[in-house]
Structure formats: structure tokens, C-alpha cells
Ligand code: ADP
Ligand code: ADP
Ligand code: ZN
């Protein structure tokens with residue numbers, strides 16, 4: 001858009017940002033660093049990306065704008081010389097069963113061209129090879145690859161009557177509209193158990209059609225329960241449903257591989273067409289590395305031209321550490337890190353220049369070996385003439401920065417300032433938390449704790465695991481290592497956790513239960529705070545809840561109101577009645593040691609520690625302080641808490657328990673080197689208190705501090721799936737096949 005050399009940000013104040021101004025060089029890589037909660041996302045995503053989106057949307061006509069998401073104006077004086085943004089985050093790539101690695105990257109389209117040109121016997125134009133078009137899809141499963149049947153025994157309790165709740169699906173509950181269609185049809189005795197229906201009645205109930213019925217005023221054509229359920233639910237794609245809807249759906253159905261296409265999704269004509277003996281579905285199941293080898297062997301001149309294009313795109317996949325994925329892999333099954341890397345591939349395939357690329361911790365899920373490939377891709381994006389902004393903690397990614405912006409000095413109210421701007425070389429000698437930590441590395445742990453007992457995983461064969469049998473020690477810190485795709489999550493999250501459902505999983509998924517959730521409610525101290533207020537004031541405890549009678553009726557205790565507009569995200573405004581205080585005025589007349597309930601919810605954890613004398617509250621608040629959340633306020637909506645902050649909040653509520661097994665998948669995501677020291681301290685205390693901790697982790701400092709390592713590999717996908725080593729860290733050094741071993745000693 002412009003030929004200026006810098007993006008200029010003036011007076012940014014989103015969240016904790018303290019009126020910061022800065023210049024960001026264009027056509028360069030700028031990395032934003034700082035502890036978790038220092039304000040990196042507030043600056044990069046909530047301010048720069050939001051404003052870039054907003055400015056871009058303003059270039060469209062009002063009509064088009066009506067269809068775009070609404071971006072409120074970030075709290076910033078001015079940002080000049082922005083380019084059009086492309087945000088590459090870790091949100092999962094949605095899209096249901098029909099979205100695969102191949103369709104998402106458009107590589108599948110090129111493969112279809114290959115089949116339409118040189119496949120034998122010829123099957124016609126390229127879309128006949130697409131399972132997403134009527135001409136190509138298997139008619140039985142409509143291109144999903146699985147078929148689904150209703151489980152009538154689950155849907156119907158025949159010992160009950162319609163009035164007694166015989167239909168078990170939540171949408172058909174007594175009183176709901178779906179229930180009325182049957183109960184008020186006049187066709188059945190609604191107090192008689194289904195098992196006592198006559199044959200005719202039962203048939204009408206389940207399969208009836210074309211019967212005219214009237215429900216009060218409404219005349220309609222009756223449709224039997226099975227017919228309706230099939231039409232409404234069975235034709236839907238479970239992979240595209242929300243987790244909750246899918247769980248309900250799976251409770252009432254069984255699915256199996258489609259008997260017609262055997263999961264290959266295409267119709268017989270498309271599947272009959274072959275190249276070198278293989279149909280397109282078979283090639284879609286090969287891992288990227290295998291497919292590249294196959295394509296490289298083609299000799300037909302037409303085939304070679306198209307194959308060259310395919311190989312180029314597929315090589316990007318391999319370069320970014322995704323060589324173990326197949327084109328047919330559904331994107332819904334990819335991890336956040338895998339999703340983000342796939343988005344990068346999609347953008348590398350286009351030839352856009354002068355864009356503003358914004359990435360959120362792209363190293364997530366990557367082994368130390370593969371980070372070098374990632375940084376190569378970042379450089380490629382820059383060298384095409386783009387401006388690249390990256391929020392990142394990994395020292396090797398920080399090292400490729402042309403420019404570093406370090407935010408701090410601390411988190412929350414203790415952060416929000418720019419503490420360093422300059423080159424990577426200058427950062428290394430800067431007196432900031434980031435600068436100091438870049439120079440330090442954890443030593444390899446030798447005084448390891450001894451296992452107290454064992455939990456065995458026997459003969460695991462899921463995904464790529466090759467009959468893995470491994471003993472996982474109890475009473476120690478175990479770290480599971482290996483390159484991306486080697487099988488770490490499959491072994492721990494899928495196999496181990498299925499056998500040990502009592503293990504506590506601490507992940508970075510949102511901790512929010514509803515829009516009123518806050519640290520005070522999540523940790524359970526809100527009840528005690530309310531009791532303390534009741535005791536001090538003589539008013540009932542229930543008055544001090546922002547979920548019930550004491551809450552401001554205008555905003556229902558949210559403190560904000562939302563304006564909903566069609567096609568746009570609603571935007572929030574401070575409630576004008578309570579001015580964001582969430583409570584009715586009479587509630588705020590009551591005090592505890594001089595503070596109102598609203599004052600208390602505005603307290604940071606640190607302030608709360610100084611204020612509260614109540615024992616239970618103190619112990620929880622103390623735990624929050626210990627996990628480094630001293631700057632959070634008790635009432636901050638959990639929807640605004642970052643993944644790393646949420647993880648530590650979960651840890652804080654667990655700290656006092658004993659004898660449990662904790663599993664964490666890449667807990668260092670979003671954490672600064674200094675946060676990692678803090679995390680290791682907390683984990684160490686959990687283990688010392690008699691717990692077992694299992695981490696899946698790439699961070700070398702964490703790996704070095706383990707009592708026990710389980711290393712998977714040697715490669716990703718089919719080339720992995722073996723346990724290469726299980727034992728104390730030192731011993732891994734003697735395993736030549738292990739990629740991790742090469743990185744184990746600090747450089
Ligand atoms: P980082 O990206 O460096 O981890 P963030 O920019 O996400 O940090 O957060 C900076 C601070 O602002 C943190 O204390 C966080 O809890 C707080 N914060 C983030 N979003 C919101 C919000 N929408 N409302 C209130 N506080 C927020
Ligand atoms: P890691 O955790 O070490 O990165 P994963 O356990 O995620 O590795 O993956 C191991 C192998 O299993 C890879 O080949 C991956 O593509 C495959 N895989 C993982 N999840 C699924 C899934 N839901 N469906 C099909 N294959 C999967
Ligand atoms: Zn089929």
C-alpha cells in the first residue's frame with residue numbers, strides 16, 4: 001500500500017499496554033518477546049493486527065462490510081503505514097470431514113489434474129476426482145468415507161411412555177417442540193409404554209409418513225421418529241459439529257467405514273482410474289515423503305510437468321516438519337501447531353508480496369531439529385517482500401529476527417512497556433529478562449529422583465505406534481520426547497489416558513465455563529468471599545454473587561453489554577447502569593474491612609493476599625501468587641486469560657492435592673524462558689509432594705530437567721512410532737538413532 005520504511009504505532013493502550021509507541025521495520029522479521037502476560041498479544045494481535053484488519057475492511061463498500069466480521073477500534077492513538085494483514089494463528093482448521101490437508105492446501109486439486117490428464121482409463125474432467133462434488137463422490141456416504149446408523153435402542157426407552165420421556169434425545173425431551181410433534185399428533189396414547197403399542201402403532205410411530213395430523217392450529221404431515229432422526233441428524237457431518245453436539249450424536253449412532261467405497265470417498269468410476277497401478281485415494285493416503293518419491297518416478301512427459309508442481313508444494317510440507325502427513329488427513333484431527341504450519345504452507349504457495357504476516361509462536365510442536373527449517377520459511381516470506389511479525393519464545397526463532405521488541409518488565413500491571421528494541425545481537429547483552437535468559441541453559445539433570453512404581457502401556461498400535469510396550473514411572477517427572485509426528489500424543493493422550501482416565505490433564509484449552517467465570521469463581525474462593533461479606537454485613541451471602549439476585553439487572557452481572565448485529569460479532573460496552581461494577585447499588589453499600597465486593601473483584605492476587613485473613617481464601621490466593629499470577633485480578637473474565645495463564649490457574653487449584661498423575665502436552669507453549677523456570681519449580685513441587693507428572697515437551701531445558709525420558713522416533717509418521725529410549729536423561733546420550741540425543745547437551 002505504501003513505500004514507507006516503518007509501521008509506526010503511536011500511543012497503544014489495549015489491556016495492560018502503557019501508552020507505548022514504536023516503529024517496526026518493513027520487509028523484515030520482527031520478533032516480539034517478553035514473559036507470559038507482558039502484553040505481546042495485546043500489542044501484536046489486539047492492536048496492530050486488529051487495526052490492520054479494520055483499515056482493510058474500510059476499503060470495501062458498505063455492502064461488503066456488512067458480511068465481514070466487525071473489528072472495533074483498538075485503544076491506540078494512531079498506526080501509520082500498515083499493510084494488508086495475514087494472520088497465521090494456531091486456531092484449528094475447521095471444515096469437518098470434507099476438509100483435508102490436500103483440500104486445504106489446494107494440493108489435492110493439482111493431484112486431480114494429474115489423474116484427469118494421464119490416469120487410465122480416463123475418467124473425464126478434474127472434478128470427477130473430488131469427493132466434494134456430486135460427480136466424484138461415493139453415492140453411499142456422499143464423500144465422507146463413513147456411514148452412520150441410528151441406534152434405536154439408545155434413542156428409545158420402550159418401557160416408558162411418550163409422557164414419561166420414552167425418547168431419550170435431548171431435542172425430543174418432554175415439552176419440547178420435537179416431542180410435541182409425536183405427543184400431540186393424536187395418533188398415540190401418550191401414557192402407554194411404547195412396548196405396549198400395537199404393531200401398526202409402533203410402525204406409524206417409527207416409520208409413518210404421509211399421515212395428516214394437526215397440532216393445535218398447525219396442520220402438518222406426520223413423519224416417523226426414525227425417518228425424522230435420519231433426515232435431521234444422520235446426513236450431517238459429525239466432524240463439523242461442536243464437541244458437545246458430537247458427543248450427543250455419537251451417543252445415538254454407530255459409524256463404520258463406508259461399505260461401498262471402503263473409506264476412499266470416491267465413486268467407482270473415479271476409483272477405477274489409475275496411475276502406475278494406484279488410484280487417487282491410495283495416493284492420498286501416502287505420507288507426503290512417500291508421495292514425493294512416487295511422483296518422482298513418473299516418466300510420462302505430461303505427468304512429469306504436473307508432478308513437478310506437486311513435488312514443489314509437497315516439499316514445503318516436508319520442510320516445515322509435516323512430511324508424515326498424508327493429503328487425505330482430515331484437518332480437524334491436526335494439533336494447533338500442525339494447523340499453523342499448514343496455514344504457512346498455504347501462504348507460501350501464493351505469490352503475494354508487501355503483505356503483513358503475523359504469526360503466533362510458530363515453533364509450537366516442533367522439535368529443536370525442525371526449528372531451523374521453520375526459520376528458513378520465515379526468511380522466505382520476508383525475502384518475497386513481506387513484513388513478518390512473530391510472537392515467539394524459542395531462542396532459535398528469536399535469533400533470525402532482524403529486529404526484536406521486548407515487552408515487560410513483568411506481567412499484567414507490571415508489564416506493558418517496551419523494555420528493549422534493537423537487533424538480536426544487542427538483545428543478548430541487554431539487561432532485560434529475555435536478554436539475561438538467552439545466555440543461560442539448564443544443565444542435564446544427574447541427581448534424578450527414583451521411580452516409586454510403574455504404569456505399563458502394553459503393545460500399543462494406534463496410528464503409527466509399532467506395538468509399543470513401555471513402563472512409565474510413578475513419583476517422578478517424565479518427559480516424552482521425539483520429532484513432530486513420532487507418536488508422543490498418540491502414546492500419551494490417546495493410549496495412556498484411555499487406560500488411566502483418573503489422570504489429571506492440564507492443558508492450555510480455555511478455562512472459561514461461562515462469560516461470568518473469573519479466577520475467583522474458577523478456583524472456588526468466590527463462595528468463601530461471599531460468606532466473608534455476609535458475616536461482616538449481616539446480609540445474605542447470595543446477595544454478593546454476580547450470578548444471581550445481587551447482580552446488576554441491566555448487564556446480568558457481566559459488567560458489559562453486547563450489541564448484536566446481523567453478520568457481525570457483537571461488540572462490548574461497559575454497562576451504563578452499574579458502570580462495570582456488576583452489582584446493584586444496594587449490594588455496594590455493604591463492606592468487608594472497608595471494601596465493597598466490586599472493589600474485591602478488582603483486586604489483583606497480590607493485593608488480595610495482603611487483604612484477606614480468611615484461611616481458605618489465603619491458601620488459594622497464595623497458590624496463584626506462587627504460579628506467577630500475582631498480577632491477575634480476581635474478577636478478570638476468564639475469556640481474556642491467555643492459554644499460559646489459564647494453565648497456571650489450573651495448576652494453582654491442583655497444587656495442594658496428592659498422589660495424582662498429571663499429564664501436560666507442551667506446557668511451555670506461550671511461556672517465556674523465565675516462566676519456564678517458574679513452571680519447572682511448580683512441577684518439581686508437585687512431584688516432591690508425591691505426584692507423578694508426565695510432560696510431552698520439545699523445550700530442551702525442560703527435557704534436561706526430567707527424572708526420566710521416553711524418546712520416540714526416530715522420525716515422524718511411519719518412520720517413527722518406536723520407543724528409542726526409556727530411562728534417566730544421561731543414558732539417552734548413548735542412543736545414536738535418537739534425534740533428541742543430539743540436542744541434549746547445552747551447546
Ligand atoms: P502476552 O501475550 O504477553 O502473554 P497479553 O497481551 O495476552 O500478554 O496480556 C497482557 C495482560 O493483559 C495480561 O495481564 C492479561 O491477563 C491481560 N488481558 C489480556 N486481554 C485482556 C482483556 N480483554 N481484558 C482484560 N485484561 C486482558
Ligand atoms: P507427535 O505427538 O509426536 O507429534 P502424533 O501422536 O500426533 O505425534 O502422531 C503420530 C502419527 O499418528 C502421525 O503419523 C500422525 O499423522 C498420526 N495421527 C495422529 N493423530 C491422528 C488422527 N487423529 N488420525 C490419523 N492419524 C493420526
Ligand atoms: Zn462411500
Ligand code: ZN
Pocket residue numbers: 552553554555556557558559560575576577578579580581582583
Ligand atoms: Zn451492569
